[in-house]
Amino acid sequence: xxxxxxxxxxxxxxxxxxxxxxxLGIKTVQVYSEADKYSMPVRxxxxxxxxxxxxxxxxxxxxxxxxxxxxxxxxxSIHPGYGFLSENPYFAEVCETxxxxxxxxxxxxxxxxxxKAKAAGxxxxxxxxxxxxxxxxxxxxxxxxxxxxxxxxxxxxxxxGMRVVWSGDSFENVFNTCxxxxxxxxxxxxxxxxxxxxxxxxxxxxxxxxxKGHVIYCPERxxxxxxxxxxxxxxTPSPALNGKLRKKMGKMAVKVAEAIDYHTVGTVExxxxxxxxxxxxxMNTRIQVEHPITxxxxxxxxxxxxxxxxxxxxxxxxxxxxxxxxxxxxxxINAEDPEKDFIPSVGEVKEFxxxxxxxxxxxxxxxxxxxxxxxxxxxxxxxxxxxxxxxEAIERQKRALxxxxxxxxxxxxxFFQKIMNEEDFLxxxxxxxxxxxxxxx
Amino acid sequence: MExxxxxxxxxxxxxxxxxxxxxxxxxxxxxxxRQLGSAPEIEIKDKKSSKKDSKTVEPAPLNGEKKKEETxxxxxIVVKSPLVGIAFLDVxxxxxxxxxxxxxxxxxCRIEAMRVMREISALQDGTIRxxxxxxxxxxxxxxxxxxxxx
Numbered sequence: 001x002x003x004x005x006x007x008x009x010x011x012x013x014x015x016x017x018x019x020x021x022x023x024l025g026i027k028t029v030q031v032y033s034e035a036d037k038y039s040m041p042v043r044x045x046x047x048x049x050x051x052x053x054x055x056x057x058x059x060x061x062x063x064x065x066x067x068x069x070x071x072x073x074x075x076x077s078i079h080p081g082y083g084f085l086s087e088n089p090y091f092a093e094v095c096e097t098x099x100x101x102x103x104x105x106x107x108x109x110x111x112x113x114x115x116k117a118k119a120a121g122x123x124x125x126x127x128x129x130x131x132x133x134x135x136x137x138x139x140x141x142x143x144x145x146x147x148x149x150x151x152x153x154x155x156x157x158x159x160x161g162m163r164v165v166w167s168g169d170s171f172e173n174v175f176n177t178c179x180x181x182x183x184x185x186x187x188x189x190x191x192x193x194x195x196x197x198x199x200x201x202x203x204x205x206x207x208x209x210x211x212k213g214h215v216i217y218c219p220e221r222x223x224x225x226x227x228x229x230x231x232x233x234x235x236t237p238s239p240a241l242n243g244k245l246r247k248k249m250g251k252m253a254v255k256v257a258e259a260i261d262y263h264t265v266g267t268v269e270x271x272x273x274x275x276x277x278x279x280x281x282x283m284n285t286r287i288q289v290e291h292p293i294t295x296x297x298x299x300x301x302x303x304x305x306x307x308x309x310x311x312x313x314x315x316x317x318x319x320x321x322x323x324x325x326x327x328x329x330x331x332x333i334n335a336e337d338p339e340k341d342f343i344p345s346v347g348e349v350k351e352f353x354x355x356x357x358x359x360x361x362x363x364x365x366x367x368x369x370x371x372x373x374x375x376x377x378x379x380x381x382x383x384x385x386x387x388x389x390x391x392e393a394i395e396r397q398k399r400a401l402x403x404x405x406x407x408x409x410x411x412x413x414x415f416f417q418k419i420m421n422e423e424d425f426l427x428x429x430x431x432x433x434x435x436x437x438x439x440x441x
Numbered sequence: 442m443e444x445x446x447x448x449x450x451x452x453x454x455x456x457x458x459x460x461x462x463x464x465x466x467x468x469x470x471x472x473x474x475r476q477l478g479s480a481p482e483i484e485i486k487d488k489k490s491s492k493k494d495s496k497t498v499e500p501a502p503l504n505g506e507k508k509k510e511e512t513x514x515x516x517x518i519v520v521k522s523p524l525v526g527i528a529f530l531d532v533x534x535x536x537x538x539x540x541x542x543x544x545x546x547x548x549x550c551r552i553e554a555m556r557v558m559r560e561i562s563a564l565q566d567g568t569i570r571x572x573x574x575x576x577x578x579x580x581x582x583x584x585x586x587x588x589x590x591x
Contacts, residue, residue, distance in 0.1 A: 034583060050581040051525055065582065068525040068554035072579045098555070 001311050002026050002077045002101065006070045007045065009081030010060060012365045012382065013287070014041035017079045020303040029073045031066055033059035035373040040365040047073055054375045060084045061187050063091055070100050077101035077310065083377070086286040087155055088188070103310040105285045109260045113283050120259035122252060125271065125279040127194025135175050141193050142171060148196040151175060153182035153189075161185060162229045164196050194281070199431045200271035201240050202226065203278065205253035206294045208305055210315035211263045217250040218294045219324045221267075224432050225419070227342065227441040232412075233419060234290040235329040236297055239390065239428025240272065249278055256283055265291075265306040274431070289332065289382070292363055296328035296386040327393040328386045331401075334378040337410035342441070346374045350408035355400035359386040359393070372409060380411070390428070394420055415440065517570055520561065520587040522580040526554035530576040537587075541569045549587055552580060567591055 004027040007014050014030060018041060021028045030045030035054035042048045049069040052059035059065070061084055070078055078100055080086035089110040095102035104110075126145045131154055132138045142149045142165065151174060153161025161182035163174045175191075183189040201224040209215035222238030223231040237246070253268035260283075267284040291302050300317075309315065336342045349370045354362045364381035366372075372380065383400055387393035398420045401413050419425050422438065435441035522528070529551045530536045537549060543563045551558045567589040574586055 049525055050583050052582045059582075064555060065525050069581070071555060072525060072527060 001313075002307065004029060004046075004073065004075045004077075005103070005307070006031060006066070006073065006075040006078045006100075007041065007081070008060065008066050008078050009084055009086075010036050010039065010041060010365075010376065011379065012363045013081040013289075015044065015365045016363055017081060017303055018045055020301060020307060021079075023301075024304060024307060026307070029069065029075055031060075031069050033375070035375055039370075040367065049073060054373060056084065056375065057187065063094060067094065067098055067100070071098070075100065077103055077307075079103040079307070080286070082286050082289060087284070088186075101310055103264070103307060105260075105262060105264055105266065109262055110285050113256075113260050113285065120255055122256055122259070122280045123278075125194045125197060125281055128192045131190040131192055133190070135172060138175055138191075138193055139168065139171050143168065145193075145195045148198070150194050150196040151178045151191055152194070153178065153186060153191050155186035155188040155190065156182060161191065197271050197273055197279070199433050200224075200273050201238070201431050202231075202269065203238055203241070203249065203272045204267045204269040204284075204288075205250055206265065206267055206291070206302065207253050207257040207262065208265050208302075208309065208315060208317070209257050209262045210309050211312055212314060213258065213261065213263075214315050215254045215257045215262065216315065216317055216319045216322060217253045217268075218298050218300070218322055220246060220249065221290055221293060223290060224430055225425075225434055226432050227435050231290065231332065232435075233329065233331050233416070234293055235327065235390070235393070236293045237324060237327065245276065252278075252280065256280060264309045265302050271432075289379070290330055292361060292382060292384045293328035293330045296361065296384060297324040297326060298322060299325070326386055326388045327390040328384060329393045329397055330382055330384045331397065331416045332379055333381040333383060333404075333406070333411050333413065333416075335372050335380045335409045336378050336412060338412040338415040339410075342412070344374070344378045345410035346372045348372075348408050349380070349406065351405055352407075353403070353405035354381070355383070355403035357399075357403075359396045360384070360400045361386070380406070380409075383416075394426065514570065514588070514590055517588040517590050518564065518567065519585055520549060520563070520589060522552060522561070522582060522584040522586055524552055524554050524559060525581045526552040526559075526579075528552050528574050528576070528578055528580045528586065529558075530572070530574070532560075536576055537569060537572060539569050539572055543567060543569060543589065550574075561586065563589060565589075 005021050006029045007017050008031055018028050028045040030041045030048040031051045032042050032048060033052055033054050036042060051065040051069055052062050078095055085091040087110055089107040092102045092104060093107040128141045148164055148166045151163050156162055161178050163178050165171050165174045178191050179189045182191055203220050203222055205220050206218040207215055219237050220241060221234050221236045223234045225233035249270060256268045265287060267288050269281045270278045271281055272278045287303060287306055295302055335345045337345050349366055349368060352366050352368045361384040362381055366380045385393050385396035385400055387396055401417050404413055424430055532548045532551060545563055545565045547563045548560045549563055550561050552561060569587055570590040571588040574580060
């Protein structure tokens, strides 16, 4: 097992990783930018190292500084969290060269995931087979598969670097915007194209694999409630799946992971059309923002498992041992103003009182007096509720949202309260266009 | 100008892309220089203040390190580390000592990061007032290395 892990991330996920490390008896080194000097992850880690100024490119995306910090503090592994360098194949490779274990998949698994999945006979959404650099080539492919098409950043996530193009007229503009956005957000301008399926549900499966090739899946997460491709509400299990479909999709998810010799935690994402057809869209080779809902229903600590798998331990869980208890829902509380088109709201958090009681979990790194820096994403807390059934999980969301007190910055708490009372949501009747159709975004 | 005002002033500048800024008013003179990819260096001169009239500037704390009690003079330049690594004070002429006169461009120390040495040089002529790190010690981005006075 590892002795010391460097946490190359910030905010709530850095704290989340630190917690699992503490429980495993592993020392932690938190790297941070000057903007995060007084943050909770820095305070709670065993050691900390400042790696640069506030902008991500000079700190959390600065590979030489991070590796140097790992070296001078004697870390044997690096946990990248989500975003930043978590799915950067070059970083995974450099870590290996430096004899530092990257807690995530191999460079090959990140790079070849899509191709190998197709080779393994997994049904995918029609689109470009590889990264497209040239605008002309991209347009040809878009014509071939037919509009609307979706342009996505290879290193993407969280809705960044992703755009729908409805016709050939606006293609060039959108293509360039996507490349610029991808470069800015992830330091990698590579993008690809796929057919855009209208009104689907976004269903994803958590997979866990070890180095001996043993892979299992956890029940699905329904992440269909999105605003501009950014997930806002996630729940497990999905109201749209029955046992039969769950098993079919879960087996497919395992097949994807097996095709790339996947030996860590990951998420296989599908889109499910209203007729029940599903297509593999991508695999996220990292721990995800919404992982807590799976933890709540399965009782598994996914971050702990991820660390153990990276250390080469055997996965001592069989598929038939994975069962889910009840229902869990997560809402993402960002510092943004729902009344003003969700513009980011930075500044000092003057009051911060988190809800509690049965079935409530809050993952956050915020405290009263915290200054939200303008340089990073606006996620300030994840509110997760767990109930014996969907109804109870929703009632707990309503109750917890009422208890949550955040003063000083704007948050979408009232927006989530509307969703938790909305008729179609209560019936489980929604898809990725839900917020747009209900005029909630 | 009080320390709090200077801090406020720096906060504003840090958020901007300005690399060099100079301001003179009523005998007070402040100059701000930032090298690309490095921590900012600050030079403050106040004709109204005597040499004894020095002000405490909070140093960048390293974990577990006790708060330094030394004070930086208003006319000192603070040299900070632009990277994470191990600092070597011996640059070929023995370990750099306090009181040593240095010329602009003179190498003050070397920082090793991932087996690559990077030289840290003086930005202008002066005297080493304080050596704030030990030879072969760990430094991070923004760690204060030297105070250079006139």
